[in-house]
């Protein structure tokens with residue numbers, strides 16, 4: 001038995017499925033999850049001392065690679081001064097100010113401890129601000145695991161083959177409407193029918209929890225237009241895309257200003273963080289200024305703020321995203337061409353430093369049903385072959401991949417060599 005196998009057996013005795021978040025359990029791809037003991041740069045090291053080029057990046061936050069020396073040293077300094085005071089600190093304002101300057105649609109912001117908290121609170125604010133109940137979301141988009149958003153959710157819920165969750169009362173999701181991603185006609189229709197009852201739209205401006213799917217031309221514009229027309233709040237869930245697809249997130253890349261933005265992942269630099277922010281008049285409804293209640297014992301703690309600030313300082317450097325984007329695009333193009341050489345139906349998407357690939361003959365994957373129709377068995381075979389060869393991809397066809405600034409030519413060459421073998425196995429397996 002490997003050490004990971006032994007550890008997994010032990011873990012399953014004390015934690016449901018042996019994990020603290022379901023997609024980590026490898027249900028989609030078979031086999032046992034690996035236990036990691038160390039990360040450095042583009043690499044992870046498992047308990048059996050094997051080295052992996054990592055494209056999961058803790059599901060998004062590690063845009064600088066693992067254990068970046070400047071982030072770690074800032075954290076060590078901060079820790080010396082105490083971990084949390086539950087009182088205001090200067091660094092909270094510093095991070096808030098930095099985020100507001102990078103994302104001008106955010107005039108005021110509140111820090112929380114996870115993306116789930118951020119989206120849950122943003123929805124409450126949209127409802128409180130408009131006095132309406134209905135929320136519109138899109139199939140395959142994941143906005144964390146709060147009750148009212150677990151309707152045909154993406155990512156973990158899909159991976160378990162449970163688009164819904166037990167334990168969510170029907171009445172909690174009654175006011176959640178779900179439409180097809182990238183389908184502007186459906187959006188216009190529902191607003192024509194019920195626009196005056198809709199508090200807001202929440203969307204991943206680049207979907208990242210049904211693999212990676214960019215918005216089609218006109219889709220985000222349509223969302224902006226109906227929200228303006230009906231006085232609804234447009235929420236961009238940029239927990240994944242913020243500081244990932246571009247420094248200013250998807251909103252800067254596509255030139256659409258949301259009313260509220262939710263953030264997480266990268267703004268915590270690997271520590272547990274989330275945030276929501278946006279238009280001042282809307283944010284002023286949040287307690288203690290307004291009547292929408294929201295609170296958190298550890299919110300804005302100096303450790304999380306330090307990790308976030310150190311990360312943002314580094315990714316703000318000119319050219320940072322140009323290189324990342326180019327590297328990610330090149331990687332996807334080379335996978336595409338290797339697949340073609342092997343005659344394996346394959347399709348890729350890429351936005352900034354985020355990517356998705358599909359075992360599908362569909363040229364351009366644009367929505368959830370196309371993802372569902374891709375070849376999951378081929379995905380699993382490819383994933384397992386890559387892992388065996390030291391390439392760590394997300395263990396589910398419903399996740400995005402992430403390239404970090406620590407990934408360079410050496411890592412991309414290793415990835416291509418492994419992919420060539422993996423595609424070869426798929427071809428001969430058929």
Ligand SMILES: *Cc1c(COP(=O)(O)O)cnc(C)c1O
Pocket residue numbers: 113114115116117119142143144145204208209237238239240264265273274
């Ligand atoms: C990861 C993610 C969340 C949830 O964030 P957690 O920190 O895991 O609660 C919400 N929305 C999107 C788009 C995400 O990618």
